[in-house]
Amino acid sequence: MNGLSDPTMPRPRLDPASFQERLLAWFDQHGRKNLPWQQAISPYRVWLSETMLQQTQVATVIPYFQAFTESFPTVEALAAAPIDEVLRHWAGLGYYARARNLHKAAQRIAELGGFPDTLEGLMALPGIGQSTAGAILSIAFNNSHPILDGNVKRVLTRLNAIGGWPGQSQVSKSLWALSAELTPSVRAAEYTQAIMDLGATLCTRSKPLCLACPVSADCQAYRQGNVSAYPSRKPPKTLPIKACFLLLLYTPDQRIYLEKRPPTGIWGGLWSLPEFAALNAAEDWCLSRNLLIKQRHSLASKRHTFSHYHLDYTPLLVQIENPTNNVMEAEQALWYNSAQISGLGLPAPIKTLLQQFNTDY
DNA sequence: AAAACGGGGAA
DNA sequence: TTCCCAGTTTT
Incomplete structure (x- = not known):
């Protein structure tokens, strides 16, 4: 001292x-x-x-x-x-x-x-x-x-x-x-x-x-x-909030539709759920693919925080009748067996969401 | 990649 | 009042 x-x-x-x-x-x-x-x-x-x-x-x-x-x-x-x-x-x-x-x-x-x-x-x-x-x-x-x-x-x-x-x-x-x-x-x-x-x-x-x-x-x-x-640093500014809907499209035999994200940006190159800014954009997406919707409902919104913004996402659960492959788009999309989600590169919140879906449905 | 800088102007 | 921003340099 x-x-x-x-x-x-x-x-x-x-x-x-x-x-x-x-x-x-x-x-x-x-x-x-x-x-x-x-x-x-x-x-x-x-x-x-x-x-x-x-x-x-x-x-x-x-x-x-x-x-x-x-x-x-x-x-x-x-x-x-x-x-x-x-x-x-x-x-x-x-x-x-x-x-x-x-x-x-x-x-x-x-x-x-x-x-x-x-x-x-x-x-x-x-x-x-x-x-x-x-x-x-x-x-x-x-x-x-x-x-x-x-x-x-x-x-x-x-x-x-x-x-x-x-x-x-x-x-x-x-x-x-x-x-x-x-x-x-x-x-x-x-x-x-x-x-x-x-x-x-x-x-x-x-x-x-x-x-x-x-x-x-x-x-x-x-x-x-x-x-x-000294002097104390400027406090980090409150992060902006972005909101989106995540489409969890699933079949009666529990397969889930996943898309590969673009190579750059958030979750670049990972498999994830289709993301929409608005509800009707998600609806349009389903309509344009002639999906026969059996039942649908949304889950409570959740927040995932990145270094530079909060993402508030609302999962949209949509069960469809026909597990067709007409929603397949080259190598960018796949139907995945929800019981085996661990084998893919999934963003953490998506992985959590799918695990929860597995348990609850 | 993030913080600092002094003031103006928007919220 | 408080918050956010501008452009470049430094760390």
């Missing part, structure tokens, strides 16, 4: 002034200060770089930023440019709605006669939310405003061992509160750059360099030896 991970150790109170001091001292010594958007700092250049960096790594952004600012050196130039020209400069960065927002916002800023210098004014522009607005205000205007981009979320969830997915509103709320608490009123611009830098270069998603971190003494996740647990 190295003491660092002893959960019974009392938590030292996080002191914002001390945190800021160590972070800024680290930034002074190790921070990145030569990135293109850190030169000739202006609201326009900060806004543009923040927008580009939302989705892309620094190294990728640099040439785009340079080409973009060369063609559109000011927000007025951007506003005056045709949208096609703007999109052409964005090509390859993805999220093209952002280029359109950028252009739209530039036109509004031009109409206003300059950049808004308030949170509300900035957030009223398309494509600028609270975090981007905070970055512009702190970096370009040196006003004290918190930000909460992906890097800062990672730093702060680790710092206070804040569990739960940051996209959750309650978690996001505590992160904003912590970000605000830690943002100093002096050196706001440098602080904002510093905490983003820390997240980008030391407090990385994987293999964080905690031994080089200036604030590891404040870091609850580090003390717990649990840094990689």
Whole structure:
């Protein structure tokens, strides 16, 4: 036990002034200060770089930023440019709605006669939310405003061992509160750059360099030896539900109609029951084959869960009079003796269904 | 193969 | 309010 991970150790109170001091001292010594958007700092250049960096790594952004600012050196130039020209400069960065927002916002800023210098004014522009607005205000205007981009979320969830997915509103709320608490009123611009830098270069998603971190003494996740647990992952989204009818066609002598599934996709190449999206599609299928239906009823629906969706299937039991071979379709279908189902490659839920059918009928 | 990224807009 | 999405890169 190295003491660092002893959960019974009392938590030292996080002191914002001390945190800021160590972070800024680290930034002074190790921070990145030569990135293109850190030169000739202006609201326009900060806004543009923040927008580009939302989705892309620094190294990728640099040439785009340079080409973009060369063609559109000011927000007025951007506003005056045709949208096609703007999109052409964005090509390859993805999220093209952002280029359109950028252009739209530039036109509004031009109409206003300059950049808004308030949170509300900035957030009223398309494509600028609270975090981007905070970055512009702190970096370009040196006003004290918190930000909460992906890097800062990672730093702060680790710092206070804040569990739960940051996209959750309650978690996001505590992160904003912590970000605000830690943002100093002096050196706001440098602080904002510093905490983003820390997240980008030391407090990385994987293999964080905690031994080089200036604030590891404040870091609850580090003390717990649990840094990689933060931030919590986005919960897997609820799976979509697909529904179908499975036709269990059987003869008086207990033979069952099976079809070979196409080689790719779900249950590729396995033998299974004919599958229909709708009841009348199943009926049509029987009618078109001139099957004489002796009796029919459906069983209760069941659910089978795949990695990416739920399949709710309703078995349709249809007994036919004539065990003909006119439903045979080359090598793709067969009548199978229901007492010997184990010899074929059957999907698990189909196998279960057939076993149940065997027992009950 | 899956997660991450910040904001907009649909539900 | 909450949920879902966009495109590309990284893991």
